[in-house]
Amino acid sequence: MKKNIKGIGILTSGGDSPGMNPAVRAVARYAISCGINAYGIYEGYKGLCEGEGYIQKFEARDVSNIINKGGTMLYSARFPEFKEEEYIDKAVKNCKKFGIDGLVVIGGDGSFRGASDLCKKGIPCIGIPGTIDNDITSTDYSIGFDTAMNTVIEAVDRLRDTCESHERCNVVEVMGRNAGYIALETAIAVGATVVVIKEDLNYNEADAIEKIRASRAAGKRNIIVIVAEGVDGYSEGFAKRIQEQTGIETKFARLAHIVRGGTPSLRDRLEAARFGTAAIDLLLEGKKNIFVCERDGKITYRLISEAMTLDYMYKKTFTPDLKLKKTDAAPETYCERKQKEFNDFVAMRQAEVKALLKIANEISNYS
Ligand code: ADP
Ligand code: F6P
Numbered sequence: 297m298k299k300n301i302k303g304i305g306i307l308t309s310g311g312d313s314p315g316m317n318p319a320v321r322a323v324a325r326y327a328i329s330c331g332i333n334a335y336g337i338y339e340g341y342k343g344l345c346e347g348e349g350y351i352q353k354f355e356a357r358d359v360s361n362i363i364n365k366g367g368t369m370l371y372s373a374r375f376p377e378f379k380e381e382e383y384i385d386k387a388v389k390n391c392k393k394f395g396i397d398g399l400v401v402i403g404g405d406g407s408f409r410g411a412s413d414l415c416k417k418g419i420p421c422i423g424i425p426g427t428i429d430n431d432i433t434s435t436d437y438s439i440g441f442d443t444a445m446n447t448v449i450e451a452v453d454r455l456r457d458t459c460e461s462h463e464r465c466n467v468v469e470v471m472g473r474n475a476g477y478i479a480l481e482t483a484i485a486v487g488a489t490v491v492v493i494k495e496d497l498n499y500n501e502a503d504a505i506e507k508i509r510a511s512r513a514a515g516k517r518n519i520i521v522i523v524a525e526g527v528d529g530y531s532e533g534f535a536k537r538i539q540e541q542t543g544i545e546t547k548f549a550r551l552a553h554i555v556r557g558g559t560p561s562l563r564d565r566l567e568a569a570r571f572g573t574a575a576i577d578l579l580l581e582g583k584k585n586i587f588v589c590e591r592d593g594k595i596t597y598r599l600i601s602e603a604m605t606l607d608y609m610y611k612k613t614f615t616p617d618l619k620l621k622k623t624d625a626a627p628e629t630y631c632e633r634k635q636k637e638f639n640d641f642v643a644m645r646q647a648e649v650k651a652l653l654k655i656a657n658e659i660s661n662y663s
Contacts, residue, residue: 299582303333305351305396308368309340309375309407312556313428313440315564316368316402321359322572323400323424328356330576335396339371340403341378341410347390363565366443366558372403378410388417398579400572402426404438405607408587409623412600415585422578423587423600424571428556431475433610433645434603435589439571441477442563444555448482451551452520456486459518465489465508465546467521467535471555474611478555479524480649484656489516491656492523492530495614495649501534507661509542514662519544570595601625602634610642 306323308316324334334354337343343350352358362369377383391399391414398420401411404427411421425438432438448470455466472478476493483491489511490504508519521538523531535548560568571588574595578586586597598606601623608624620626627635 298580301332301397301579303335303395303397304576304579305335305337305344305391305394305399306370307337307340307344307399307401308370308372308426309401309403309410310372311404311427311429312368312372313426313438314366314443314556314558314560315439315568316370316372316426317362317365318560318565318568319402319424319426319439319572320368320370321363322569323402323575324354324359325356326573326576328354330580332576333395335394336370339373340375340407341383341387342373342375343371344390344399345375345378345383345386347386347393351390351394351396364559366560368402378413384413384417387414388419391419398422398584400424400575400579402439404429405432405604408432408600408603409621411587412585412604412623415600420579420582420584422575422583422597424575425587425589428478429472429475430477431473431607432587432589432603433606433641434598435587436592437567437590439564439568440556440560442567443558443561444471445478445482445485446561447555447558448478448551449485451549451554452482452486452488452522455547455549456518456520459520459547462545463517465519465521465535465538465542465544467523467531467538467546467548469523469525469531469548469550469552471552472524472526474526474615476524476526476649479522480652480656483522484652484659486520486522487660488520488522488656489660490521491653492521492527492534493649493653494524494526495646496653497614501537505538505541508538508544511660511662512542512544516662525550602638605630606638606641609638610645613642613646
């Protein structure tokens with residue numbers, strides 16, 4: 297039976313990502329077509345707490361002409377106060393005031409933690425993964441990842457041109473917070489000689505430098521090295537050591553936020569439409585405290601609490617000193633069947649990364 301939902305709110309939160317706009321559009325347009333009032337909430341949880349002036353009822357035309365735009369028309373904010381009960385209560389009050397019976401939160405794991413707190417106070421929330429990092433373990437995909445990677449490819453292709461002309465090496469640091477997905481997949485796509493990510497527990501700098509030396513000895517003029525920002529404070533120093541130890545002139549580039557802007561790609565627009573409509577369907581089915589995921593090409597969902605535990609379990613495999621956060625339930629608190637499911641899932645993610653690393657290393661080998 298369909299839930300009686302009269303109004304939903306949409307907000308974007310945390311780091312923006314290309315594709316958030318098409319997601320806002322999909323959620324708003326689909327909600328309106330289901331006879332639900334759609335409210336845009338500006339500046340994430342900050343706007344939800346402020347209320348007046350930050351919450352706007354959308355007509356279908358209000359989300360026109362954003363499908364092709366990067367960033368988010370709803371703007372985003374980091375609002376650490378939202379961890380405090382006083383602010384969650386303000387948000388709940390505003391939901392009631394504006395007739396918001398359900399909330400769609402587009403963002404990353406931090407945003408989902410906020411959504412979970414709201415659910416506990418009686419506001420049904422559904423998350424949509426929107427982060428370039430693609431670092432939410434439960435989902436194969438998060439909106440923005442594809443566009444960000446295409447931007448990296450374009451930038452590195454340009455660096456490669458000039459490296460080839462000048463017979464240089466270029467170390468490129470890419471975003472991704474603690475996750476190496478952007479680095480790993482783009483390294484394959486640009487033909488990088490070396491990729492450095494936190495998840496690669498077998499990484500050895502001496503071997504990497506030897507590989508660079510061997511590539512040059514075999515006649516390779518341009519040498520590209522991709523480093524994930526999650527490998528803290530590593531990239532710039534590594535560039536210096538490559539030059540010192542190989543004699544190859546080595547430049548350094550940090551792509552940083554460039555990768556977060558720009559026109560959303562086909563994939564990000566498509567996923568935004570799939571995730572956005574699924575979120576409304578799930579709210580109408582009475583689901584809450586979940587987020588929409590993609591597994592093996594299919595749209596599914598997972599409890600936010602389980603996703604936090606899975607994130608913790610997976611990230612601990614390459615960050616052994618990772619601490620449990622307030623909202624991550626310890627894996628042992630789940631039943632045996634769930635624990636097995638989580639362990640299998642983590643093993644599957646590790647295997648995926650290992651397989652990609654193997655490809656990256658093998659197809660860039662000159663020896
Ligand atoms: P992302 O959603 O991309 O992971 P953040 O970690 O910055 O980005 O989280 C986005 C916002 O979500 C924060 O600014 C804050 O308002 C809210 N948030 C983050 N962590 C929590 C938490 N533990 N409890 C409640 N709200 C949170
Ligand atoms: O989560 C997206 C992301 O761009 C990360 O890749 C990066 O570490 C972080 O946000 C940067 O945050 P800020 O925009 O606050 O500098």
